[in-house]
Structure formats: structure tokens, C-alpha cells
Amino acid sequence: MNKILLFNPKSANAKYRIPNSIMNIAASVEGRYDWVIVDGNCEADPVQKIMGYVDTGEYKYLGFSVMPGPQLKQAIAAASAVKHKYPHVKMIWGGYFPSNQPESVLYSHLVDFIINGPGDNAFPNLIDALENNKPYEFIKNLIYQGTDGRIVKTVKEDLIDQDSLPPLPYDKLNTMYPIPRFLGKTYLGEKTLAYHSSIGCPFTCSFCAVVPIYEARWKGKSAQNIYKDVKYIKDKWGATAIEFHDNNFFVSEKRAVEFAKLIEPENMTWWGMARIDTMSKFKDSSLEAIRRGGCKIIFFGAESGNDSILEQMDKGGTQTGKQILEFAGRLKKFDIIPEYSFVLGTPAPTPEKVMAQIDFEIDFIKKVKAINPKTEIIIYTYSPVPTEGSEMYKQVLESGFKFPQTLEDWISPAWENFDLRKNPLTPWLTAEMIDKIRDFEVVLNGVFPTETDIRLNSLKRAAIKAISTFRYKINFHKYPYEIKLLQRMWKYRQPEIQGF
Ligand code: B12
Ligand code: SF4
Numbered sequence: 283m284n285k286i287l288l289f290n291p292k293s294a295n296a297k298y299r300i301p302n303s304i305m306n307i308a309a310s311v312e313g314r315y316d317w318v319i320v321d322g323n324c325e326a327d328p329v330q331k332i333m334g335y336v337d338t339g340e341y342k343y344l345g346f347s348v349m350p351g352p353q354l355k356q357a358i359a360a361a362s363a364v365k366h367k368y369p370h371v372k373m374i375w376g377g378y379f380p381s382n383q384p385e386s387v388l389y390s391h392l393v394d395f396i397i398n399g400p401g402d403n404a405f406p407n408l409i410d411a412l413e414n415n416k417p418y419e420f421i422k423n424l425i426y427q428g429t430d431g432r433i434v435k436t437v438k439e440d441l442i443d444q445d446s447l448p449p450l451p452y453d454k455l456n457t458m459y460p461i462p463r464f465l466g467k468t469y470l471g472e473k474t475l476a477y478h479s480s481i482g483c484p485f486t487c488s489f490c491a492v493v494p495i496y497e498a499r500w501k502g503k504s505a506q507n508i509y510k511d512v513k514y515i516k517d518k519w520g521a522t523a524i525e526f527h528d529n530n531f532f533v534s535e536k537r538a539v540e541f542a543k544l545i546e547p548e549n550m551t552w553w554g555m556a557r558i559d560t561m562s563k564f565k566d567s568s569l570e571a572i573r574r575g576g577c578k579i580i581f582f583g584a585e586s587g588n589d590s591i592l593e594q595m596d597k598g599g600t601q602t603g604k605q606i607l608e609f610a611g612r613l614k615k616f617d618i619i620p621e622y623s624f625v626l627g628t629p630a631p632t633p634e635k636v637m638a639q640i641d642f643e644i645d646f647i648k649k650v651k652a653i654n655p656k657t658e659i660i661i662y663t664y665s666p667v668p669t670e671g672s673e674m675y676k677q678v679l680e681s682g683f684k685f686p687q688t689l690e691d692w693i694s695p696a697w698e699n700f701d702l703r704k705n706p707l708t709p710w711l712t713a714e715m716i717d718k719i720r721d722f723e724v725v726l727n728g729v730f731p732t733e734t735d736i737r738l739n740s741l742k743r744a745a746i747k748a749i750s751t752f753r754y755k756i757n758f759h760k761y762p763y764e765i766k767l768l769q770r771m772w773k774y775r776q777p778e779i780q781g782f
Contacts, residue, residue, distance in 0.1 A: 284342035286317040291356035298323035299476035300464040303347040309448045310402045324459050329360045343372050348379040355693045361392040376401045378491050384425045390689040396425040399495040441501040461519045470551045471523025479508045483529040488596040492529050505540035526554035539568045542575025555581040559599040562609045569616045584622040587646030610654040621658040626719045627711045628664045629677045644722050661723045681709045721759040728765040729754045
């Protein structure tokens, strides 16, 4: 029987996590096929490592997990090397990038199949079909090129009951890459575990890559099962903290509170992502239980303080600027730090309006900080994702913005910056506007050095703060070279680029 190689291209320079995406895929074929994992984060030369396996002639199926940005770059390099030498090897890509950008992936002729969204059933079904020369056209969640060259998308599967999924093969991963390597030191604890407890999201924000794949659907594991997994890793490898990587961990108040109560005796610190409107409806007793259970910081997509922009983004739900401010204040009472991300530079009919909106958001962020200075602020510049049918997407196309067409375009330096949300390349944003956003960010981070940066000691924090506060108070953010110099010297952490 042919074997499977699963590749997680390098995603982080430091502090890399358990490769949950391919771990789920490994679990889906465990016991049926032999598989190995190559983690680009742990290998000096992952392409050579992959070739070492493929050269044995035993590996016919290669599964890559791909996010846009640097992960894509390594995925292309590895796929080219393999396909060039072994064209018959079946290259199967999954994850957000290929699911959302199937044309550029398949027309590269490096990739044979894309798993569109969850691969827990689609991947083993596809391997079974290929191994046994059976038709694959009826397998759900597939994208491939038909015989006429056109892109074929099969129907989407209902979301799977997450409690019915097989356990992740941690012990087997440990034989390839020791698990403690993935339990890095973060502001949450000495040994931080990355865990994914739910898929999808019930909302449809027009800038979000989750929407085209999950179409407002969400399913989560039960609190008991999450607890069971976490406890296993804690007891076996000593995890002390948890980062929940779910798009929206707090969709269910009941589940969150139940988990908090179960985990409380374990004395673990944890973090997750949520929506402000959802969580503002949580009872005080629930927020108390969540904090008591160890939840220290929660990440919220605040996006904008302007209600009409929130509407333009299809933020959905009931989030408003007023609510964003009130909730930052409310969380103070529970000693939970809100981590608010804002998206600046959304399209508007005239340059004056775009600029006025940026000024509005800067002012709004200062209000949030005045209400709860502990709020962590993350500023993104708006990078469109192709969410067809949304109002925002229409506006983006009308402005003349074009997405890259080929895989090579996607990894050009300009687009890599775009993916990392550094430089949006959007026609409505001028250099002056981008500078304004970035300069403000530098000053803001100078006044409030991020709590989550474990490399900044209190002396360094105080020095940066002192020189930034004057600028912040008089609203003079331009040319903050002196602050930048200190941040560079002390290797300030950039959550907006490095991921949360
Ligand atoms: C953890 C994470 C990271 C980690 C890296 C994780 C790692 N592997 O080491 C860090 C923090 C480094 C990171 C960085 C970035 N990330 Co990131 N990340 C995530 C996050 C939160 C979780 C991923 C995860 O583990 N999911 C758990 C698994 C179980 O779910 P899954 O990946 O969807 O996998 C399922 C399917 O997609 C599919 N599948 C996935 N891979 C494969 C592979 C095969 C072979 C098959 C068959 C199927 C398959 O099957 C799986 C099981 O059903 C996701 C959001 C999310 N909640 O998924 C964002 C997300 C993937 N990241 C995103 C982005 C944009 C980035 C960055 C580019 C920018 C940034 N500022 O965050 C950087 C660049 C990374 C790089 N260097 O290339 C976006 C992608 C958007 C898009 N347009 O495609 C997401 C969706 C967040 C978002 N909502 O915007 N990220
Ligand atoms: S709430 Fe968050 S994860 Fe859900 S659609 Fe909006 S941005 Fe995406």
C-alpha cells in the first residue's frame, strides 16, 4: 500500500505550534495508511527531507497545508521539487489558501487536488478512491481540474460532529518531533499548547477568509472532550497554558463556562478569540467563571468604531462602536484583558473620506485606551479577500483592485506583504494614509508596550513609554523615528504580522 507524507510548511520564525491542520488529516488516515509528517518549522531543509522520503518510492500521496504568505512560498518550492522529479506523485493541498484561491493553485499544474475546507472525510475518501482506481467525482469538499481543463468543485459536506473525530495522534507526532518542542514559552505560560476546539464561525464578515469556506456554519467539541485532550497533554508533556486557535471559541456561553469549570483545578492560563457582541451578552457569573478558570486575555475583532463601517464590513450580529467601548470597560471588572484588533483603510468614495475614516479610528482607539488602558490594540490595514457577493467585495473590484492570478504572483514580495497585512496594495490607500496608520501604531505601542511581549523588561518598557507619551498627548504621530529605533533594538513583537 502506498504511503502518505503530510507537510506543514514553515509558518513561524519562532514559537511554532503543534501543526493542528495536518494532525487532523493524519488522524483521518491513522490505522488505514502509513503516514509521516514533515514540519517546515522544525527542519533546516524541509525540501531535502521530503525528497528523502519520496526517493524511497513508497510515498505516492503528498498532502500540504497552506496559508497565504511565507507558508505558500515553502509549499511552492517543495511542490516544484517533487513534481519535477516525480510527476506521478499525487499532490493534494488543503487549508485556507487553496480553498479560497483554487484557480491559481490548480493552474500552476503543481497540485492535483484541493480539499475545500474540512478534510477529515474528504482526504481519506480521496486516497481510498485513488488507491483503488475508483471515481472521486462524488467525494464532497474537493476541487480539481476536469478533463476539459475547467475547475470542478464538488458539493460541500455538512460540518462533522467534532466529538466524533478520531483523537489527534500526539504520541506518533512525538516520535517524529518531540511534543515539548511545540509547547513554547508565551505570555500565557512556560509551556503553551495550541488547541483547536471548533470549526467555522456563525458570522459572515466580508473581509474574512473563513466565510467562503464555512458559510456561517460552526461546530464545536464538547467541553468534556476539550478538557480530556488538554489534560492528557498536560499530564504527559507538562503543558501549563492553552492558546485556543478557533476562529470563534466563545460562540456558546454554556460550553465556555463548562470548560472553564472543568479546567479550573488544573491551574492553566488560556486565551481564545471571540466577538464583542456575543460576549457582551454573557452573564457576569459566566465572565467570572471564565476568568476563574484561567482565561486571562481574549482576542476580539473590534474592526471599527464606526457603525456604518461595521455595516459595510457585514460584521453581522449587533456590534456597535458604543458596545466596543462599554465592553472594554466591563472586562476591567473581571480582570480579563481584551485584545482588540482594528482594520483601518477600508474603501470609501473619495480620498478625503478614506482619510477622515482613518482619523476617526485613531481617535476611537485612543478612547478605548482611555477607558481600559490594558486593552491590547492590534492594527491591520484592510486587505481584501475575495468574498464574492459581499458589498465590500463589489466596492473593491470597482476601485480597480485585482487579485494575483498565478501562484508566482501570490509570493511576489509585494503580495507577501499584502498577506501579512503590512502593505495593502489597495488603490484607494495613498502612501500618506499608510504612513499615518503605521506612525500612529508606533506611537501607540510606544505608550502602551504590549503586555504580551515577554522580551520587554520593565526598564525597556518605561524608556519607550516616556518618549512616546508626549507625542500621543499632543496628537503628533508623524516621523516617530526615535521610537522605531528603540523598538528595533529591543526586537518589539509585532502581533499584526506574526499572528495574534
Ligand atoms: C494557528 C494559525 C497560525 C499560526 C501557524 C500555525 C502552524 N501551523 O504552525 C501562526 C500564528 C504562525 C499563523 C500565521 C499566519 N496566519 Co494563520 N492561522 C492560524 C489559525 C488560527 C489556526 C490554524 C489551525 O491550526 N487550524 C486548525 C485546523 C484543524 O483547521 P484547518 O487549518 O482549517 O484545517 C482543516 C481544513 O482547512 C483542511 N486542511 C488544512 N490543511 C490541510 C492539509 C491537507 C493535506 C488536507 C487534505 C486538508 C487540510 O482540513 C483540516 C481538518 O478539517 C487559522 C484560523 C483557524 N482557526 O483555522 C489562521 C489562518 C489560517 N491564518 C491566516 C493568516 C492570514 C495568517 C498569516 C498570513 C497572517 C497573520 N497575520 O495571521 C500568517 C502567515 C503564516 C505564514 N508564515 O505563512 C488566515 C488565512 C486567511 C486566508 N486568506 O487564507 C487564517 C484563516 C486566519 C484568519 N481568519 O484570517 N497562523
Ligand atoms: S466573527 Fe471573526 S471569524 Fe467570524 S466571520 Fe467575522 S471575522 Fe471571520
